[in-house]
Each structure stands twice: as structure tokens, then as C-alpha cells.
Amino acid sequence: MITLKGVKKVYKGNGREVVAVDNVDLNIKQGEIYGIIGYSGAGKSTLIRLLNRLEQATEGTVEVAGRDLTKISGSELRRARQEIGMIFQHFNLLWSRTVRENIAFPLEIAGVPKNERMKRVDELIKLVGLEGREDAYPSQLSGGQKQRVGIARALANRPKVLLCDEATSALDPQTTDQILELLVDINKKLGLTIVLITHEMHVIRKICHRVSVMENGRIVEQGPVLEVFRKPQQPITKRFVKQVTEPEETKETIEHLLNNYRSGQVIRLTFIGEDAEQPLITNLIRTFPININILQGKISQTQDGAYGTLFVHLDGDKADIEKAITYIRDKNIEVEVINND
Numbered sequence: 001m002i003t004l005k006g007v008k009k010v011y012k013g014n015g016r017e018v019v020a021v022d023n024v025d026l027n028i029k030q031g032e033i034y035g036i037i038g039y040s041g042a043g044k045s046t047l048i049r050l051l052n053r054l055e056q057a058t059e060g061t062v063e064v065a066g067r068d069l070t071k072i073s074g075s076e077l078r079r080a081r082q083e084i085g086m087i088f089q090h091f092n093l094l095w096s097r098t099v100r101e102n103i104a105f106p107l108e109i110a111g112v113p114k115n116e117r118m119k120r121v122d123e124l125i126k127l128v129g130l131e132g133r134e135d136a137y138p139s140q141l142s143g144g145q146k147q148r149v150g151i152a153r154a155l156a157n158r159p160k161v162l163l164c165d166e167a168t169s170a171l172d173p174q175t176t177d178q179i180l181e182l183l184v185d186i187n188k189k190l191g192l193t194i195v196l197i198t199h200e201m202h203v204i205r206k207i208c209h210r211v212s213v214m215e216n217g218r219i220v221e222q223g224p225v226l227e228v229f230r231k232p233q234q235p236i237t238k239r240f241v242k243q244v245t246e247p248e249e250t251k252e253t254i255e256h257l258l259n260n261y262r263s264g265q266v267i268r269l270t271f272i273g274e275d276a277e278q279p280l281i282t283n284l285i286r287t288f289p290i291n292i293n294i295l296q297g298k299i300s301q302t303q304d305g306a307y308g309t310l311f312v313h314l315d316g317d318k319a320d321i322e323k324a325i326t327y328i329r330d331k332n333i334e335v336e337v338i339n340n341d
């Protein structure tokens, strides 16, 4: 559905050049929810703006729904853009228009007759759950409701792709979850391809099937979300994964625990998908003459299954601890031995 090859975007000005996107290759499948994560300045906004030609690539090709956007202009580009909806962090609504009029706006521009327009707006209002708020003005809506209007407006012309530019960054955690659920719902109902950029791993975990990590304009890591959670390769990816798997205080807690548990071994177990269902701790206690203390744990749900980490302290004979660790590894559960240094 979306293919980027060798894409580069250089901004020039004041005698200086900024390479915002640097030699990016990307492949996004139809019906996929694809996340691009990176810190501020990584090049995410530029990349997503290349996907609807709000920015023109300096080098490379950007193919969306069968058209190379770098090579078209005029009416052909306008038609191509109708297949690509976009929502924004600050909603970008028209403040002097009601909910209904905001949603109808792209239909007016596309020349859809009034009757059809009204019918389509009603459908969209239902789809995003804004029944009863049709005649309200944006200033009378909550942040979540404003984003629902943004989503309805973006979907008005039945696009094949929805681009989300930090769409939940201005919302509180509960409203963020509701909007993310709405996006998943729309993805399933309409088979819509969704591309989102964010700096929050929570968003990726919750709704994305695959993810790319961006740093200094480049994609430094990509893969299925569960895979990236299981084995993050780059330091930056490890930092993002820790945002959702380990509570803030984990590092300090672990240091504290290592000081308290001088004997035995502290380990971190990583469970993926069905592994999480195993009665592992019970089996360990029954099989080996060791003591086990559960120190800390967290399980997160992704689109493809559960992902969890558990810190435990094993105490007893060194050889028994070694055997217990081998036993866990044989069950395909990842074990990281946390050392005192």
C-alpha cells in the first residue's frame, strides 16, 4: 500500500542544510496499523508529510495506493490526496463551523451533492460516536470529541490511508485510550491502512502491528511490535520499550534489591504471547530445592498478544539455581541475569 525507496528530505535555508529524512526505505501493507516512533527532531513529522506530499522528497520515491507522489501534480495529485486522510495533534478544526459543517467540509470541496453529503455526515457521526453533538462548535467540545471530529472529517472521502500526526499527544491518558480504540475499530471495520507517528511507546504497544524507530532522520530498527518488544536491538529502541515495560523506578529498585539480596541471583523473565499462561513459578518451586521471591512485574497487552516482564530472586544452591535458569530457558522464556556490577 505504501512503499518508500531511498527517500531523503533536505531543508535548505540561511546557508545551512538540514537532512530531516535520510535514505529511508519503508513498506506498509494494506490494512496495517503502522507506527513510527522517535524523539523530537528525529524526522517523524517530515516523513509523514512526505506521505501526502505536504513535503516533496529531495530524493527517492514515495508510492501510496499505487501512485508515485513524487512524480504527480495538479489534478492528479489532488485525486491522490483524496485517498489519504490526516489527523493532527491540535485537531486543526474550523472554529466557526459546527461539528456537522466541519465534517462536511472536505465533501463540499470534492463537489459531493448536498443530499449525499448530509447522509455521509450522519454515517460518520455515528462511526466516531458523536451523536447528539452535531450542532456544537469545536470550542464546546472536549479534546477527545474534537479528535473524533478530526477523524470523521479525515474519513469523509473514504480514504485508503489515514495518517495520524501525534494524534493523541494533546489528550489525557484515558481519552488517549478511547481514541486509540476508535482507530483500531475503524481499522477493522473499514480495512483502512493507518500510519501514525508518536513519541509514546504506549501508543505503539496498544494499537500498532509493526513499528519503525527513527533517529537522526533514519529508520534504525523496524519489525512487528511484539518482536521489537521481545528483542530491541538499538539503545534508543531499548529506551522506548522500557517506557512501557518497566516502571520508572525499576532501575533504583533493582539496585536496592541487589544490595539486599547478596546471595542467590536476581533474574528478569520476559514472557511473550502464550508463554505468559504457563504456571512457571509453581513448576520451579516443585522441581528445584530453591526459594523464589517475586520482586516486581508488569504485563502489557499488544495487538498480537501479551508481553510481560517479571523480576524474581532465586536463592539456594548455586548449581540448583543454574539448573532452574536452564529449565526456564527450555520453556522458551527469556532470562536475563541481573548482576551486581
Ligand SMILES: Nc1ncnc2c1ncn2[C@@H]1O[C@H](COP(=O)(O)OP(=O)(O)OP(=O)(O)O)[C@@H](O)[C@H]1O
Pocket (backbone or CB within 6 Å): 011, 012, 013, 018, 019, 020, 038, 039, 040, 041, 042, 043, 044, 045, 046, 047
Ligand atoms: N520547514 C523546515 N525547515 C527547516 N528545517 C526543518 C523544517 N522542518 C523540520 N526541520 C528540521 O528537520 C529535522 C526533523 O524535524 P521533524 O519535525 O520532522 O522531526 P520530528 O521527529 O517530527 O520532531 P517533532 O516531534 O519535534 O516535530 C529537525 O532538525 C527540524 O529542525
